[in-house]
Amino acid sequence: MVLRAELTSGWRRVSRGALELLLPRACLVCGGAMDAADSGLACGRCWSRLPLLPKPWCPRCGHPQAAHPAAHRPATTACRVCAQLHPQCTIARSVCWVPHAASSPMLAALKYQGWWAIADAMAERMVRAGREVLEGLERPVFVPVPLASGRLRERGFNQSAHLARALAARTGGVALDAVLVRTRATVSQTQLTPGERLVNVQSAFAVPVLRRAAIRGRSLVLVDDVLTTGATLNACAVALLDGGASQIRYWTFGRARSDADRP
């Protein structure tokens, strides 16, 4: 089985060196000056303002349990966010809430400017907050949620692929960009209701036959920038499981508050 490591250490060294010359030294979130110790395009103050998901978390989906006010908690102990995830998703983890004054500009920089340095800084926080995603994985295999090809052409990069590569580089794993493809165009999920999101992405992904050997029987870590309703990640999970994967884990930087979090 050939697994393609997307980054060699040599390439990483060269690109990081080049980036240091090109990077702006003003924080992209607050516009303030960056200290020499600051990395990842945002200043230390802005990183410290990230609205980290408060603990305790649901052990499976990683959603803050304290976010459910006791009076509104369902009578059963079942987690409402867990219920939204594909049954074969064994664990999901995220770092912080979105939207937020600190996290949203960072995600916009990743999405629209494609800065490697912010992907790496996000991956660092993802590993710090959600290391248990990697449990039992000797060499984790990260699969980014693919962008529609039209959008990929427009932007020239996929923000989830940047995150997946940064995670692979930090954990000794591999990022597989090509195992999951979009089979049809979808509209941006941003303005859609949860029901519309589901219909929009259903059957929108597939694993090409020639790529199946790379995932057969494997436990995969599906990577995206934000977990909102789980519709996109679930649609990807269906395609990966159909393609032969044995188990799926979800890992995102941001997480939207669910209906269950609102009193």
Ligand SMILES: [Zn+2]
């Ligand atoms: Zn700042």
Ligand SMILES: [Zn+2]
């Ligand atoms: Zn849960």
